[in-house]
Amino acid sequence: MAVFNERKAEGQLTAEAKKIRPENLEALLAKQRAIxxxxxxxxxxxxxxxxxxxxxxxIRDYWNGSYRDVPWKSIAAIAGALVYVLNPLDLIPDLLIGIGFLDDAGVVALCLKLVETDLFRYAAWKEQQREVTDSHPTN
Incomplete structure (x- = not known):
């Protein structure tokens, strides 16, 4: 069996991201618990x-329209990585004990590397939203 490397992770992530459409996000969000x-x-x-x-x-904030300061390619990459994790019969089947999740981890790690700036920006925005909410509580 070939070793799973960054090149293979990139191929898998690119293939999944290309399949993602905005209308797929709601179905992905419904699978959050399973993932x-x-x-x-x-x-x-x-x-x-x-x-x-x-x-x-x-993805949820993008889908509901509250956060759109992110390129679609980052949303598609994230969604593609999450869909890949959900698939038990991906490049290295998850049933293979000891190595079954190696490819999943590689795809997620690569995705994080690619969208790191967008995730940091989103996390800062989210924290700012939380601070605004905390400083203006509703009665």
Whole structure:
């Protein structure tokens, strides 16, 4: 079996991202719990737990229109990575004990590398929104 490397991760991520359309985001958001459960159950993916939550938050805010300061290609890359994680029969089937999540982790890591600036910008925006909400509580 060939070793999974960054080039293969890039190929898988690009292929998934190209399939993503804005109308796919709602269905992906509905699968958040399944993806988060899969991540928790995998040693290789578990380190990305908080990043994946942030990715879902950004997709949700993009989808509902509250945050649009991000290029579509970043949203498509994030959605593509999450769809890839959900697929149990991807390049390295998840059922292969010890290595089954290696490709998933590689695709998520590459995605994070590619959209890092957009995620940092989103996290700062989200924190600012939280501060505004906290300083103006509703009665």
């Amino acid at each position: 988060e459960d899969k991540v928790k159950g995998s040693g290789k993916l578990n380190r990305f737990k908080s990043d994946i939550k942030l990715m879902f938050d950004m």
